[in-house]
Amino acid sequence: MTTPVWNVLLEDCPSRTSLARIANKWTAMIVIALGDDRVRFGELRTQVGGISAKVLADTLRDLERDGIVARHAYDQMPPKVEYELTDLGRTLHDPLQALRTWAEAHYAQVSRAREMYDREKSS
Amino acid sequence: MTTPVWNVLLEDCPSRTSLARIANKWTAMIVIALGDDRVRFGELRTQVGGISAKVLADTLRDLERDGIVARHAYDQMPPKVEYELTDLGRTLHDPLQALRTWAEAHYAQVSRAREMYDREKSS
DNA sequence: CCGGATCCGATTCGATACTG
DNA sequence: CAGTATCGAATCGGATCCGG
Numbered sequence: 001m002t003t004p005v006w007n008v009l010l011e012d013c014p015s016r017t018s019l020a021r022i023a024n025k026w027t028a029m030i031v032i033a034l035g036d037d038r039v040r041f042g043e044l045r046t047q048v049g050g051i052s053a054k055v056l057a058d059t060l061r062d063l064e065r066d067g068i069v070a071r072h073a074y075d076q077m078p079p080k081v082e083y084e085l086t087d088l089g090r091t092l093h094d095p096l097q098a099l100r101t102w103a104e105a106h107y108a109q110v111s112r113a114r115e116m117y118d119r120e121k122s123s
Numbered sequence: 124m125t126t127p128v129w130n131v132l133l134e135d136c137p138s139r140t141s142l143a144r145i146a147n148k149w150t151a152m153i154v155i156a157l158g159d160d161r162v163r164f165g166e167l168r169t170q171v172g173g174i175s176a177k178v179l180a181d182t183l184r185d186l187e188r189d190g191i192v193a194r195h196a197y198d199q200m201p202p203k204v205e206y207e208l209t210d211l212g213r214t215l216h217d218p219l220q221a222l223r224t225w226a227e228a229h230y231a232q233v234s235r236a237r238e239m240y241d242r243e244k245s246s
Numbered sequence: 247c248c249g250g251a252t253c254c255g256a257t258t259c260g261a262t263a264c265t266g
Numbered sequence: 267c268a269g270t271a272t273c274g275a276a277t278c279g280g281a282t283c284c285g286g
Contacts (some may be wrong), residue, residue, distance in 0.1 A: 008152065023146055040248090089230055175261075177259080
């Protein structure tokens, strides 16, 4: 059995679909917010500030489809649904947390670069 | 002097703009393709398979504005423009390469999860 | 309370044509 | 060669209404 070697830089490489899923700000925020916990939909909605119910539901469905998130629906009224990372999803936590750390740690520098760029271009 | 602490999970935190820039498939592919080299526009275009000239130019401009990429334009005819990562951009290489590695390494598992999900949902 | 369904505007993306 | 301009197509994202 041969194991194909994927390369996301190649135009039609299917692995690009999984890069597209994880290299996404909503995915990053949701995976970070989930961490090691089981989190209810509404709680997730408050933890990921400003996300709409639609985007949260859509992204969670995509992540569930890709085996990154597990959905636990209780048969109750009112409904109660919890989400958590699968084993596969947990392997994503550190890489995405690294992106989050980068974004926060270097924001000041990025912001200064933007101001400088905009000042130069307007002159 | 106080150093503000950013948190991308907060709705109006400005650091979210920098997360949005880096948690993006085109950004990831371009930063990976640049690596430690100076690369011409056209070469970059072939290395990042399937990217259109418009998207490549737009993304490079955004990355230049954020101080992640440096642009070197030679005053020649025909034109010659090279791009390379800045020091800031180089700090992004490993985190984004980690995403690329994840996407390639786990694609098979993701693909199986998708097939299973789709089979269950259609029944 | 947790979504699904729908509509709609905004943004992204891609193909084509063009220019210095 | 390295873009820009323009134009649709497609995707993303938010608001609203609805249903269990």
